[in-house]
Amino acid sequence: MNYDTRIAAEDLAVTDSAAVLMGDAEEERQSRRKLWIIGLAVLAGLIGIWFLTHSGDDAASGDKKSQAAVVSVVAPGRGTIEGAINVTGTLAARRELPVGVPGEGGQVVSVLVEPGQWVGAGQVLAVIDRSVQVQQRASQAAQIDVARANAQLAQANLDRALKLVERGFVSTADIDRLTAQRDAAVAQVRVAGAQLGVLNAQLNRLNVVAPAAGLVLERRVEPGQVVSAGSGILFRLAKGGEMELRALLGETELAQVSNGVRAEVTPVGGAKTFTGEVWQTAPVIDPQSRQGIARVALPYAPELRPGGFATAVIKAGTVVAPMLPESAILSDNEGSYVYIVGKDNKAERRNVKTGLVTANGIAVVEGLSGTEKVVLRAGGFLSPGETINPKVVTK
Structure with missing residues (x-):
């Protein structure tokens, strides 16, 4: 165990x-x-x-x-630039003639013209009823006959008295009285004649007439209508048929336009272009819109309808300067400027002054020689001294 x-x-x-x-x-x-x-x-x-x-x-x-931001740059060089300002505006009669009732007026009996019709100076446009005025003229003509008869009677009484004064039957005082009666009767003839002239003038003013030759643009009256001096405009005429384009321009563009320069006007909806010239530029600038009106004179053409809208290209002369696209030109409180490629590919600000504006770009009249490499776009994201990686763009 x-x-x-x-x-x-x-x-x-x-x-x-x-x-x-x-x-x-x-x-x-x-x-x-x-x-x-x-x-x-x-x-x-x-x-x-x-x-x-x-x-x-x-x-x-x-x-x-x-x-080093990659930016597109261009060396603009220098060239001859033809200024062309694109504008819009409204077509209108160059000299518009408003026609109303010149006299007391009355009921319109007939209208003799239609819009689009040519009329001459003094041509009757509308006739106003004159039955009352005709009777008044006839009455006044009879008053003239009465006055003449009274003047003849007064003259005869004076002649008889002059023959009797030598015989001692008529006193000198009677001669003076009869002479005064004769003079008063003659004056009554003149008064009656003047009153008849007034009635004739009033009768003639019952016709609405054209103050000058031109084109009827508008009719605002019909037969049977009762018109008076307070009825306003009955017809509108374009004196001589001349038209114009009232173009709105900014204050900078307006400063580049002078009287006599050529302009090409195209009504909206039309394919035809009409050649005119600037005949007046606004002496003042609207303080709200900062714009002024340039008035381009145009000859008559059926396609040029007052009140219509049109575009125009105004030739503003020529200048030799570098041309840059709008994207290359910046602005701030100090004015217009561009960025150019400086030493060691550093962005460098260069203040410039612009000139003519065309469809191909803007002319730079001060600040550039044309040999600089100018940043085409994205300049708003650069700052002076910033390193850039320029890529030259061939124009």
């Missing part, structure tokens, strides 16, 4: 020793694994640091390159 117990104890001891040995081996393997993991982590860290270091250098180099 003791022997078996000792054997079992020895077996147990052996078993415990084996377990201890196995545990030590496992712990050694785990330690070795941890060392490998730590070594790999350190290696990965070193590799990461190397990549970060080199990629930082590359990124810095890339940043420096990316900071």
